[in-house]
Amino acid sequence: MFYYGYMAPSMMPMNQFAQLGPDERERQASVQQILQKIRRENYDLYRELDRYGMNQVITNYVFTLVIGSTINASTANQTAEQIYRQFQQQYPWMNLFFRQFNIPQNVIDRILLRVIQLTLDEIRGGQPGPGPGPGPGQGWIGWEDLGGVLTSAPGVSSWQPNRLDVFVRGTDQALYHKWWDGRQWNDWESLGGVLTSAPAAVSWGPNRIDVFVRGTDNSLYHKWWDGRQWNDWESLGGVLTSDPAASSRRPNQLDVFVRGSDNALYKKTWNGSRWEEWENLGGNLTSEPAAVSWGPNRIDVFARGQNQNLIHKWWNGSSWSNWESLGGILVGGPTVSSKQPNRLQVFVRGTDNSLYMLEWNGSRWSDWQNLGGSLTSRPSAVSWGPNRTDVFARGQNQNLIHLYQNR
Template sequence: MATKRTLRGVAVVIIVALRLKKVAAAMAVGLSLALMGVPPATHGVVTAVAAGTGWTTYHKDGTRNGYDASAPAFPATGPPSTKWSTSLDGSLYAEPLALNGVIYQATENNSIYALDEITGAQIWRWHQFAPQPDPATAVGCGNIDPVGITGTPVIDPTAAIIYAVGLVAASGGGTKYQLFAVSLSNGTLVTGYPRDIGQPNPIYLQERAALAISPSGGMVYVAFGGWVGDCQPYHPYVIGVPVGASLGQPQLVYQPQSSTQGEAGIWGASGPMVDASGNVYVTTGNGSYGSGTPCNNANFDHGDAVIKLSPALGELGYWAPSNWCALAAADSDIGSLGPLLLQNGQIFQAGKPGDGYLLNSASLGGIGGQQFQAHIDSCPTSDAVFGGDAYLAPLVYVPCDGTGLIALSINTSTNTFSVAWKSSFAFTPTAPIVAGGVVWTMGSGHLYGFDAVSGSLRFDVAIGGHTRFATPTEDNGWVIVPETNRVDGFSFNWQSLGGVLTSDPDAAAPAATREDVFARGGDGALWHRMWDGTNWQPWESLGGGLGSGPGSIAGSATRIDVFIRGLDGALWHRQWNGTSWMAWESLGGIVTSGPDAAAIGTRIDVFARGGDNALWHREFDGTNWLAWESLGGSITSDPGSVSWGAGRLDVFARGGDNALWHRAWDGTNWLAWESLGGTLTSAPDVGSCAANKLDVFARGGDHGLWRRSYNGTWGSWSGIGGPFTSGPSTICLPGTTTLDTFAAASNYSLLKQTFAG
C-alpha cells in the first residue's frame, strides 16, 4: 500500500484523456521534524531456499573451475533482493565454503564459523588455538599478522568434516602448522586432531594455498610457499596428510629440489588441483636459479613449473616455459595462481607475465612443451594475474590486474585460445567464479556480475574492502563475499514484471490468490498488472492523467480503490467493484504528493501531503466521504499507511530531516509524531501481516532498500541492497505472512520480491 514520488518510465503506450476538476481545500501548517542518522545494518529475513550441491573446496571442486552447474539462473539485472552481513573475529584470506545451506568461513584468528546461508546468523564457532604473530618477521618477511588459518579449508561432505591448516604455538617454543578437523554438525574438534605437519619451517614457509582432498577422502594435500619478501631458505612442499580411515599413517612429502636449489614455492591461493584419478597438480613460483635466456635447463630447479604428482605424491611429469630462468630473474613467475583443468583434459595456466598456456594433462611436455602460448590480450606483462580463474566451456575467465576481466574461448580442435570478450571498464578483479549465467568477481569496492556469454555488466553492488586474492562463493543462488573481517551474503532472486515506470509502484491484495500492482507509465496514465494466483496477466491501461504515483487499497475480495493526484492538483479516485472498473471521480483538495490509503472493514482512509507540507487525511465511512483534516507534520514525501486491525491506523512519511516519521491512530486519538531515524531518499511504504506487526521499507542514501520492523518494539534497520530507481511498495497477502515488495530497477522495470512478514 502506498505510493511515493516520481521516477521514470509502465508498459504499453495508450493515452486516455481524463478531465479533472480543481477543488480548493484549506490545509494548515504542522509540526517540524528533527535530524537522525542511518542506523546500522542487521540481518534481513527472507524465504528459505533448498540446499544445492555445495561449494566444498576452493572454486567448488578439485579442478578449480569455479563453476556451479546447479545454480539457479540469475535475473537479467537488478539489485540484491536480500543482503546480510556478519562480522567475524579476524581477517579473511580463505574463500567461504558452503554445504547444505550453511556457509563456513575460516579466519586468521584460527576460528571457523558456520553461518546460516539465508540470514548470516552464527550457527557455531570453533576456536581452540590462538593465532600466532607472523614468524617471518624475525627474518624480515611476511605481511599477515597475526597468522591463523590463511589457506582455504576443504570439506569432506561424506564425513561431514571441514579440514583447515592453522599456525599454532609449539610446545618447545616457536610455532608449527597443524591440520584441524572440525565436525560440521556441532563445530567440535574431531577425535585424533589436530595433526602436526612436520616438514615446513613456519619462519620461511607460509601455508597460503587452498587445501585439496583426494577423491576417496582419505588424504588432504597441503602446499607451502615462501612469505612475502622471499626470505630463505624455503622450498616447494606438498604434504599429504592421511585422514579418515587412513588417519595415523605416515604423512607423504613432496619436495623436488636438491640441497643447492631453493625457492619455487607453491603460493597461489587456488592451491593444488586434483583430477578424477586423484592425481595432484601444482604450480610453483620463481626458483633460486635466475638468468637471461637461453636457460641452462641442466639447472632447472622446478621453479615456474606445473608439476603432476601421483596420489602418493610421486612426480609423474612437469612443464615449464622455455624462459623459466628469465621469469625467475624478473620475479615474474607463473605461480601466482594454480593450474585449471579443462573438460578435454587440457590445463590452462596463466601468471604474472600475462601469458596463457595450454598444456596436455596426460603428458605435460617438460620445458617448452606447451600446446599453445599467447599473451592474454590487454593483460599487463608483469604482475598480471593472481589468485585463480574460472571455466565454463568453452570460456576461461581470467582476472587481469588493472585491466579487468577477460574471457578466453578455448578451441579444442586447434588447441588455441582467443579473446571472446573483456570487461568494458578497467579494474583489478579478484579470482572470478561462474554461476547462473553470471561471472562474479570483486574489485574497487564492488561485487560485479558479468554476463557469462556476452560480458555485459549485469550486476554492480557496493561492498567493503577485502584482502588480497579474495574470491566469492555461490550456493543456491546466494553470492557470498568475504570482506576484510566480515562475510556478506547477497540473493538476487527478484522477479521482473517488466514495464517502464515513471512513478513509485503501489500494490493491493484482495485475496491471498490475487495481487494488483499499479504505477504511472510513460504516457502519464495509470497502468495495472494483476496476479491471478498462478500467473501475472499483461499490463493494462486504466487511463487518467497522473500528477503523481498511485496509492491503492483492497478493502475486500471484490473491491479495490486507487487514488492519484490529478493534473489539477486534486485527489482523484477509481474503484474496481469486483467486475469492472468504475469511472474516475474527484475527491477535491489540493495535494502536493501522491496519496496512500488504508482500510478498516468498509472504512477507507486516504492520506496525502497538502500545500502546507502537512499530512492531510480524508475518511470514507462506508457511505460518504468526510471532510479533509490536517494531521500536521512537515513531510517531504508521499505517505505510506496500513491498518493491522479495527481501531488502528499507522502512517509514515519522510520528514524535512530525511528521517522516517510515524503517526498512529489508536481507535480514538491520533498519537504524536515520532522519528524512526534513517536517511531516506524515497517515500516509505508499510505492510502488516498481523496485529502489532509492521514492516516499513524505504530507499536509503545508497539507493538500496532498507527495512525496519515492529513486533511490539522497533528493531534495527536492515539493508536489503540496491540500487533501485524508485521507492518501494509492500503488501501482505491476506491470511498469510507473505510480504510482497515492489520497486523499480535501474532500467525502470518493475521488480518483485517476497519476504517473511
C-alpha cells in the same frame, strides 16, 4: 594529486610493502581482495564513473581508500552511513576531487555508500551486524523482472490470499494495471487518466480495489473496481504535493493520506456513506506518506522527516500520537505492510539504492536490514497472509521488479 594518506599495495613499491608490519600487510592484502571482488562482481560502479571520465586506475585508488577506511571502522559495528560520514571527515578533499569530473553529489554518495556496504558484507561474512546487513536472505526470494516501462513508483493491493494487483503510471501518464491471479501474471492493461503522481491502492474486501492518484490540477482522484467493472474517475479535491497513500480499517471504510502545500499530513476519510472533509494531522514531511491498518480501528502512518529520517504517527482508536523518529537515511518515501495484528514491516530505499526493512514485532523495532536490489523508485508493499509479504519497485531499466518473503 592522488597521494593522500593511504596507498594501495598495487601503487606501492614491493620493497616498501615488504617493510610493513605483518598486521598492516594482512590488512592491505584484505583491501586488495575486496577491491578485486567488487571489480569482478560490481563492475557497473566502474562503468558509471567511467562515463564521467574517471578511468579504472583512479577509481581503484578511490575505492581502495573507502575499503581501507571501512575495514578500520568495521570493528566498531557501525552502519554504512556512519562510516561514510567518518570517511568524509577523514578525506575532506574527496568531494573537491570528484568535482573535477563534474560528478553529481548524489552519484558520489550512492557509489561510495555501496562500496562501504559491499565491504561490510564481505567482512561480516554474510552475518548481519547492528546496522544494515547483506540481503536478501531470511526467507526473501527475488528479485524478478515483471517488465513494463514505469514513470512512477508502483502501488499494490491484495483482495484475497494469493492475489496481487499492481498499478503504475506509464509513459503516456495513464494508469496501468498488472495482476497475479494465483497462477500467473496477466498482461498490463490501461485504465486511463492523466496522472501526476504514483498511484496508491487498497482493498477493503473480496473483489474490491480502490486506487488514488494526483491529477493535473493537483487534486486527489479516485477510481475503483466494484467486482464487475472499473468505475470512472472522481475528483476528491485538495491540493497535493505528494503521491497519496491509502489504508482501510474495516469494510467500506477508507483513509487517504497526502502531503499538503504546507508540507503537513492531511487525511480524507470515506466513512461508509460519504467523504469527510480534509483533516490536518500536522508534521513537516519531505516525502509522500505511507499508511496501513492492522486492526479495526488502528492506522500507522510513515513518512520521511526533515533529517531524511523515517518518522511515524499512529491512530489508536481514540487519538493520534505525536510523530516519532525511527532513524535511517531515506531516499524518497517509505512503504509499509502488516502480516498480522501488531506487526509492521516498513521498507525504504537507502542511499545505496538498496531496499531496507525495519520491523515492529509487537514490542520493539528491529535494526535495519538490507534486502539488496537496485531501486530507482520508492518501494510498495502488501501482505496477503500471516506469513507473506510482497514488495515491488521500479528497477534500473524502468521495469517493475518484485521481491517476496514467504515464512
